[in-house]
Amino acid sequence: MxxxxxxxxxxALVLDDEGGRxxxxxxxxxxxxxxxxxxxxxxxxxxRGETALAALRRELHEEVxxxxxxxxxxxxxxxxxDPAHAPGYDGVVNDYFLVRTPRFDPGGALTDEQLAAENVTGLRWWRPDDIRGYRGSDVFSPRDLGRLLARLEEDGLPETPVSLGR
Structure with a gap:
């Protein structure tokens, strides 16, 4: 097989360096x-032919x-x-990078229409406590994002990337 x-x-885990959002x-x-x-x-x-860091730079410029x-x-x-996770693929590999920055008003190079074509319909700064306490119908990815962020803040940077579940 x-x-x-x-x-x-x-x-990118984009965290503001003032309020931890x-x-x-x-x-x-x-x-x-x-x-x-x-x-x-x-x-x-x-x-194809792009490094992970080059892709991260491009995506951050385009989206936010x-x-x-x-x-x-x-x-x-x-x-x-999971084939349902990414059309045309059997699933995804996500590599997450920590980016600390002063808080800014997000607005990328892509238009709202271009973002909508990629299913992006908004941007928002979230406090980790609000993620952990959220009880609405929206979901977070990864599903336990609030706990993972708290662990990252408590433990500091891992020596090697932490393997996540869904």
């Missing part, structure tokens, strides 16, 4: 049973308007094997 075809993506993208996916809203870190697919300098630490690694 051949190995699964996985889409490699990079994501995280910038998340609101993704809206139309489904037969309604719209699924997922709040996730900005980022996206690594193109952040010019990434330096090499942020790689803190999390996630593999999700």
């Amino acid at each position: 051949p190995p699964p075809k996985l889409r490699h993506s990079v994501r 995280i910038l998340l993208c609101r993704f809206a996916f139309a489904r037969a049973d309604g719209t699924l809203v997922v709040w996730a870190a900005p980022g996206g697919g690594v193109e 308007g952040l010019a990434l300098e330096g090499e942020p630490p790689h803190v999390w690694h996630q593999v999700v094997v």
